[in-house]
Amino acid sequence: MTLPSHAPRGVIEPGRLFVDQHGAVAQLHGVGIQRYDGVFWAWGEDKTHGGTFGGVACYSSPDLATWTSHGHALAVDETIPDLAPGRVVERPKVLRNPAGTYVMLLHVESADYSLARVGWAVADRPQGPYTYVRSERPLGNLSRDIGVFDDDDGTGYLLSEDRDHGLHVYRLSPDYLAVEEIVSTTLTRPGDHPVGPHGYESPTMIKADGLYYLFGSDLTGWSTNDNQYATATSPSGPWSQWRDVAPPGSATYDSQVSVVVPVRGSETTSYVYAGDRWDSRDLYHSAPVWLPMQVQDGRAELVWRDRWTLDPVTGEIA
Numbered sequence: 001m002t003l004p005s006h007a008p009r010g011v012i013e014p015g016r017l018f019v020d021q022h023g024a025v026a027q028l029h030g031v032g033i034q035r036y037d038g039v040f041w042a043w044g045e046d047k048t049h050g051g052t053f054g055g056v057a058c059y060s061s062p063d064l065a066t067w068t069s070h071g072h073a074l075a076v077d078e079t080i081p082d083l084a085p086g087r088v089v090e091r092p093k094v095l096r097n098p099a100g101t102y103v104m105l106l107h108v109e110s111a112d113y114s115l116a117r118v119g120w121a122v123a124d125r126p127q128g129p130y131t132y133v134r135s136e137r138p139l140g141n142l143s144r145d146i147g148v149f150d151d152d153d154g155t156g157y158l159l160s161e162d163r164d165h166g167l168h169v170y171r172l173s174p175d176y177l178a179v180e181e182i183v184s185t186t187l188t189r190p191g192d193h194p195v196g197p198h199g200y201e202s203p204t205m206i207k208a209d210g211l212y213y214l215f216g217s218d219l220t221g222w223s224t225n226d227n228q229y230a231t232a233t234s235p236s237g238p239w240s241q242w243r244d245v246a247p248p249g250s251a252t253y254d255s256q257v258s259v260v261v262p263v264r265g266s267e268t269t270s271y272v273y274a275g276d277r278w279d280s281r282d283l284y285h286s287a288p289v290w291l292p293m294q295v296q297d298g299r300a301e302l303v304w305r306d307r308w309t310l311d312p313v314t315g316e317i318a
């Protein structure tokens with residue numbers, strides 16, 4: 001098998017790995033990304049132990065292409081059952097709450113994926129170390145893949161896959177440490193899944209020109225599929241019909257969305273799609289597929305580029 005080679009530092013080449021300042025493969029799987037004071041912070045699944053928990057790796061970058069490792073923001077801990085060796089912890093997503101605390105939300109699992117809980121950890125700086133708080137099934141619902149979103153008014157949201165009912169958008173408490181209520185739930189197209197309700201997974205949300213865009217993939221394990229998005233004028237919906245974000249049949253250029261990052265610059269606001277091309281036999285080397293996304297007038301579209309860079313000051317893509 002040929003491993004995806006790594007791109008030169010400072011350049012994004014979809015399908016090729018990122019390396020950190022030491023030349024190690026950046027563990028940006030299932031990544032969450034935020035920008036604080038001009039610095040991009042990323043938290044990814046460290047797949048050193050394959051599918052089981054290897055820690056949440058933290059990186060910083062000026063341009064989403066040059067990555068500096070800060071080690072583990074949240075480490076394996078045999079004294080905490082949710083973080084113990086052999087457990088599964090996925091999709092670390094961080095929000096800074098209005099009081100300035102960094103709140104990490106996680107998909108906390110058992111090895112057989114039957115636990116389906118969301119976990120919380122907190123820190124006083126982006127790179128941590130984070131202190132683990134607890135996990136739960138939000139309002140009693142299954143919760144596997146998650147995403148997060150904080151609105152301009154400081155309201156935080158958890159996006160969570162619950163195949164019994166659909167993809168939920170939950171409003172969080174003002175400190176983001178608890179789930180308060182479901183504001184909307186959406187299902188995949190009727191007929192796609194003959195047995196029972198279903199929904200989207202790997203959810204993420206952005207707001208562009210006052211419109212909310214919710215992205216997700218179909219539930220096909222580590223295999224990729226045509227990811228879709230819907231729009232609404234409020235996180236409460238109603239959500240539009242879902243549409244493909246990339247050419248149908250391309251399986252989203254063989255990737256699964258993890259997060260879409262708005263990059264607000266002096267000249268323009270760009271949107272960066274960060275997706276995973278999972279390799280179930282070698283998760284450690286699963287390649288990032290990161291691409292510019294055009295977002296305008298209710299449409300979101302991935303644009304293929306072999307190689308690209310982001311100007312973090314102007315927001316322009318070259």
Ligand code: DGJ
Pocket residue numbers: 030090091145201202220221222256
């Ligand atoms: C799809 C999810 O999106 C991934 O995060 C991971 O949980 C795999 N399923 C496991 O099969």
